[in-house]
Amino acid sequence: MTAGAERPEAPLKVVVAKPGLDGHDRGAKVVARALRDSGMEVVYTGIYQTPESILRAVVQEDADVLGLSSLSGAHLEYAKELGELLRANDRADVLFIVGGTVPPEDAEALNDYGVHAVFGPGTPTGELVDYIKANARRVGSA
Amino acid sequence: MDAMNEDARQWDERVEAWEHERVSADYERVPRRKKEFTTLSGAPVKDIYTPADLRHFSPGADLGLPGEYPYTRGVHATMYRGRPWTIRQVAGFGQAEDTNNRYKYLLKTGQTGLSTDFDLPTLLGYDSDHEVYRREVGRIGVAIDTVVDMHALFDGIPLDEISTSLTINPSAAVLLAMYRVVADERGIPGHALNGTTQNDILKEYIAQNEFIFPPLPSVELVVDTMEYGADVMPRFNPLNVCGYHIRDAGATAVEEVGLTMSNALCYLEHAAARGIDPDRLAPRVSFFWDVHNNFFEEAAKLRAARRMWARLTRDRLGCKDPKSWLMRAHCQTAGVSLTAQQPYNNVARTAIQALAAILGGTQSLHTNSLDEALSIPSESAIKIAVRTQQIILHETGVADVVDPLGGSYYVESLTSQIEQEALELIERIDGIGGMIEAVESGYAGQLIADSAWEQQVKVESNESIVVGVNDYVDENETQDLEIDRPIPGVMERQMERLAEVKRSREQRRVIATLRAIEKAAPDLHHNLMPLIEDAVRARATVGEICDVLRGVWGHHQPSTVF
CATH class of the missing domain: 3.20.20.240 (Methylmalonyl-CoA mutase)
Structure with missing residues (x-):
């Protein structure tokens, strides 16, 4: 069963979030705009978010996708905590993706924390859109 | 000035003739490699620049x-010939x-x-x-x-x-x-x-x-x-x-x-x-x-x-x-x-x-x-x-x-x-x-x-080429850089040092200097720097001083527009 079957017409809902004190949001805003232009409903949290406030946005918006953007080197800590919060609040069905300055060797640890995909600098937004369309609302299903 | 405009006018004519006779013929054989040439600011870049382009330039x-x-050529007379x-x-x-x-x-x-x-x-x-x-x-x-x-x-x-x-x-x-x-x-x-x-x-x-x-x-x-x-x-x-x-x-x-x-x-x-x-x-x-x-x-x-x-x-x-x-x-x-x-x-x-x-x-x-x-x-x-x-x-x-x-x-x-x-x-x-x-x-x-x-x-759209990203891409590129990693234990050691400073400083003096900032801050024309210097000397922290100002001035809300 997929959630998509229950609401076939509803556009995908994405929360784009900036955790912590990192203000570099050029990438987050470009991604938000590209996803909106592809037909998704996008909420950008703005900067200075805590894991708790990001979880709140995911729950309140009933999001299908959470995109976390980090250029401050603290992606492991924030992703770990968010992964735990999503599971603890029954939202492990959210497609959880991370972008920013993330060294490639961190991808494995991020996967362990519940991150489904990592998109580094230079990723074409089309690739991101395709990935989300192919994988959102399918998390955890066969 | 008139001589300059005359010169520019002659160059205009000459460039026009040159474009007519040579440039268009050349582009017919080898077309422009881009539809349009621009700077990163989007300003069109012409085939050639001549004295005609400087007609308003003195x-x-x-x-x-x-x-x-007006220092267009540099703030110093000798520039890097003296000090690099x-x-x-x-x-x-x-x-x-x-x-x-x-x-x-x-x-x-x-x-x-x-x-x-x-x-x-x-x-x-x-x-x-x-x-x-x-x-x-x-x-x-x-x-x-x-x-x-x-x-x-x-x-x-x-x-x-x-x-x-x-x-x-x-x-x-x-x-x-x-x-x-x-x-x-x-x-x-x-x-x-x-x-x-x-x-x-x-x-x-x-x-x-x-x-x-x-x-x-x-x-x-x-x-x-x-x-x-x-x-x-x-x-x-x-x-x-x-x-x-x-x-x-x-x-x-x-x-x-x-x-x-x-x-x-x-x-x-x-x-x-x-x-x-x-x-x-x-x-x-x-x-x-x-x-x-x-x-x-x-x-x-x-x-x-x-x-x-x-x-x-x-x-x-x-x-x-x-x-x-x-x-x-x-x-x-x-x-x-x-x-x-x-x-x-x-x-x-x-x-x-x-x-x-x-x-x-x-x-x-x-x-x-x-x-x-x-x-x-x-x-x-x-x-x-x-x-x-x-x-x-x-x-x-x-x-x-x-x-x-x-x-x-x-x-x-x-x-x-x-x-x-x-x-x-x-x-x-x-x-x-x-x-x-x-x-x-x-x-x-x-x-x-x-x-x-x-x-x-x-x-x-590949209108701008970024080498290695949307052209000349290495398939299956692997990363062989040695990446700088955070030093372990920094947070703990820094927290210990902060606690030690807080233990050893004169608390009354810290509070007094912070109160002085708080009292002066509502008047935006009151120079706070001497008071901030006092607080720094008393070993007040960055956070304590900024907290006082946050209390008086409030926060600026981040934008969620994209």
Whole structure:
């Protein structure tokens, strides 16, 4: 069963979030705009978010996708905590993706924390859109 | 003048004939390799530039000689034939001792100035024991809580001999006071101090997004630091107005210049409204530019900015001291141009950008390291970046003549065009009521976000080629860089040190100095710097001082518009 079957017409809902004190949001805003232009409903949290406030946005918006953007080197800590919060609040069905300055060797640890995909600098937004369309609302299903 | 126009008219005719006879025939055989040629600002680039393009250009009034108004050719007469630009690589990570070691390494490689990156809690006025933000301690900069850390940061560094740039914004007033107190406690007089605090809060709201308080009290606090600098450390630049972050956030070169100059004017005009003579402050305002990929546009941008600032300070602000007219600049190669793909290509990008900065006449330069699309730089990557500057200085000969691009039809046209268009942007900002209004209404931020989006679209449609990213791509590229990793245990050690400082300081004195700030802060024209200096001397923390100001002035809410 997929959630998509229950609401076939509803556009995908994405929360784009900036955790912590990192203000570099050029990438987050470009991604938000590209996803909106592809037909998704996008909420950008703005900067200075805590894991708790990001979880709140995911729950309140009933999001299908959470995109976390980090250029401050603290992606492991924030992703770990968010992964735990999503599971603890029954939202492990959210497609959880991370972008920013993330060294490639961190991808494995991020996967362990519940991150489904990592998109580094230079990723074409089309690739991101395709990935989300192919994988959102399918998390955890066969 | 008539002879010049006559000459230009003849060139017009000649170019027209040339295009008719030769150019169109050549393009018929070999078509243009792009539909249209433009600068990164989107300005069309013609086949050729001739005297006809300089018909409104007066070499006497628009160019002059280096060291003379309007300084298009350089702020100093002899430029790099005397003193080379300062090689100033920014560094900061871990605890103060870690960064201090990096400084000593950089000085050993031949770097000639220091520059500090602070960690995010320090930048945003939080202490290292903050419940949420402590996980960012020492990550992308050095952790500073009290003047005790600042002493460790500059241990063994001769502050009266070397200039230091502090990359700090909303909490700059506190760090500036700390720098002064460190020197004072080491017996170095204020007038011997050279350097800069970045302290350009306006660009934070529209580009880099590191802010605490709302714009108006923040701007007045910047004015406080400028006045304090003029009083107690007269050779220090308390304000370094930044195009860098505006550009890296997506602005074009023209927008970078226009918005940055608007910001600079905003501070000085707020100072003037407090009755402070701009000639007391303007000589200590410096600038910081982003030097991006479009080579001639970037060199022209620096030349245009010098001419604009000379004219704006003299004619608009009424500055009479020639020192007020100088647009002295630090430049950094464009971080945003670095690619994570095929990262060694970044060495070539950075070298070419550095060359543009030097031909543009910068006073100091940071060259990015090849690994910075992935993390803060490793020591070996930084060394290549420093060596790049040394190769340009010693091996290429470009630094042996002043303003070698001067008189180029193309570069002079670009210089005038950037000046013209940036002035139009300044007029638009004036038209909506000035920079604070442009921040609060979202106008300036939206301008930058729109330009960023346009550039992204061009890359995705392959209209702009980024080598290694959307063309010349290595299939199955593997990463063989040694990436700098955070030092383990920094947060814990820094929290221990903070606790120790708090245990050993005189608590009553801390509270009294903080109360004095709280009492004075509601009057935005009351200079808070002497009070902040008192608190710093009492070993109050960055977080405590900023908390007091947060309590009085409140927070600026981040935007969720994209």
